[in-house]
């Protein structure tokens with residue numbers, strides 16, 4: 001007798017929780033809100049993802065890491081589809097994700113600083129006495145800041 | 161109909177690719193580290209946009225075409241980019257002014273394209289628009305800083321205007337394939353925005369300049385050939401090589 005093994009979306013989600021953003025490795029792709037949908041059809045799994053930034057070089061690697069993680073767990077019939085609309089926004093980042101960012105030393109996106117300006121909270125000492133050094137940081141998604149109190153430089157994950 | 165759309169998508173792809181390539185020439189040469197990073201970030205955004213356009217064009221063309229073939233194996237006369245974006249970097253002022261002229265245009269254009277009837281064109285444009293806002297703010301601030309800066313920075317901006325203004329008219333002369341949006345209608349607003357920034361920078365708006373055209377039809381200035389020679393070198397020297 002053949003027993004159909006049902007693939008549960010929960011199981012897939014748990015596996016995707018282990019796939020991290022290569023450039024901000026404390027965030028999983030679930031934290032970032034890159035995974036838009038999981039479609040299961042028998043043995044076939046389709047993962048719908050959306051890029052954060054248009055030119056984000058991490059997207060190809062993320063797609064490959066999704067494939068690897070699923071394959072390691074015995075899921076081999078995987079299609080990864082990238083969609084552009086609706087465009088990704090930092091609003092989709094989870095609260096856990098924002099906390100993890102701060103713990104990692106990156107200020108989380110904040111609607112008050114939709115346009116980067118002085119005063120983003122320092123992730124090290126929580127001071128608001130900070131200055132914007134450059135709207136463009138080490139990766140497309142970040143701006144560069146310095147804290148006037150603890151003097152530490154830090155990245156701010158820009159609103160998008 | 162289909163061919164018109166393909167040509168339009170290729171025009172958008174080529175324009176963003178060539179400006180990405182030009183801006184990337186600054187990598188490691190920017191005046192200060194933060195600005196080196198800024199111009200190369202902008203380059204990366206533009207490269208991402210061009211990839212989206214080439215990927216879409218490849219789907220429309222069909223067969224075994226892909227984004228790499230479109231970028232690496234087409235010849236100079238097949239490239240449909242704006243003349244403006246192929247102009248040499250010159251000094252920092254000239255690069256800034258080229259970026260500002262383009263970002264101001266791209267912002268107005270993509271605002272329209274994001275409502276295009278073509279869903280993929282609309283999606284690519286809506287996504288890119290978020291990044292273009294940053295490019296526009298950054299480049300316009302730099303135009304003001306240099307125009308209203310020292311005697312030296314001002315004289316360099318005047319020279320940059322003299323070099324680049326003649327290539328701005330082409331943006332608003334529609335090619336036969338540009339039917340997705342009425343680009344003539346963007347001209348007035350673009351000029352108004354530039355006028356505002358120039359007034360803030362104490363820079364004069366040129367008048368009665370003969371405008372160069374041809375890029376959209378594949379007739380380029382002498383600079384594009386050199387850009388492609390470098391950009392396409394590996395694929396030409398080692399056909400089908402991959403990373």
Ligand SMILES: [Zn+2]
Pocket residue numbers: 122123124125126127147148149150151152
């Ligand atoms: Zn601090």
